[in-house]
Amino acid sequence: MRRFLRWCLKWTWRFALLVLLLLVGLTLPLRWIDPSTSAYMTLDEWRTDRVVRQEWVPYDHISDTLKLAVIAAEDQKFPHHFGFDLEQIRQAIDTHLDGGRLRGASTITQQLARNLYLWPGQNWLRKGFEAALAVPLELFVPKHRLLEIYLNIAEFDDGIYGAEAAARHYFGKPASLITRDEAALLAAVLPAPGRLEADRPSEFLRDRQLWIIDQMENLGRAWVPQPQPKDSN
Template sequence: MRRRWPRLAAAVVAAFLLTPAAAILCLRWVDPPVTAFMLRVHWQSDASGPSVRYLWRDLDRIAPSLALAAVAAEDQTFPDHHGFVWSAIGDALEENARGGRVRGASSITQQVAKNLFLWPGKSYLRKGIEAYLTVWLELLWPKRRILEVYLNIAQFDDRVFGAEAAARHHFGVTADRLTPARAAALAAVLPAPTRYSPAPADAYVRQQRDWILEQMARLGRGHLEGIVHVAK
């Protein structure tokens, strides 16, 4: 009986560690019907209408300018890294150690892990789980799928999730009709979607939008080559 306990414990630990991988592998092909962040908003909402606005759109039905705007704003090395932007993590740790403003250093892949499965906050526990999930996402999903899921589950307003719902809510158009300026405005609110709005945009959002447009021009249309199809 004593010999069975180590094997049983090992099996339990293996199941605990591999269950997230199985879910992530499934979501490589199955579009997520809901995320942890959406459920949180739903449970906290007392709205009389729909508590969450969310409409899935495949990447080919989202304006390429929004994909480029999101990468320009949030994670410019996304096509090349393996889930973590180590230079940004180092800078954030140094800033936090000096007692400065607490900074995040999350890649797009890390944000997908957090939004899909976890909760907001900056605890070491959450960041550790996020890092574990990020490794599996990078191993099991191509970059195109990571970006597609990100654009569909990112929060763009208090109860608005994903590119399609955001384009309709803020600009009255579908996600494939977003102009570069509107795409940049949406990307500008990603760090704080419940605080800022892309339309009407205040001075801060306009400043961020213009900076993102500059970054998009600097990166160029080919920055996401092989991930997002851009018509010539």
């Protein structure tokens, strides 16, 4: 029995080390390397046999207004949490236990992990992977970089990924020139891209747009993460 337990302990440590190395390998390079695609984009192309539209642009080529709108809509504690909004998670669990529908409560970091590496759907297995990836993402990748990657791979319509492709698709302009109202409208479609369409906004979408604008005014531009200045030395 002792021999068996030692064998189990040895392989448990080896498996844990392998998982740790895998998580580091998946997340640390994102600090410097722009991902060329994502799991969601790959699945989209495979399922629909179409080429998705996406154009990577640097962080400073996306308007701060759009950055703020997405934070206001999706994760208002993003600049300050470590990957998880514990209050939102508690509320989601309470709602589910009371018989309500299991809802997301995912932060921007968790959504980034899901979009980049995982698959659509609502189940505990995926949520577990999402949480495991969120920790090293927050540990290794600065906030502004997390937001930059998220805004470049998020789905805004069927086959439309990233802020640049969405801005040109809906408004015929680059993401750097998005206005406040346009930014709020783009952010409003994120929970259900394709079903919610910024070029044909429903009453629900207009109401959500107005709510996002109100939240943006409450938060202020200081809520947008900025790159740390490089040391002149």
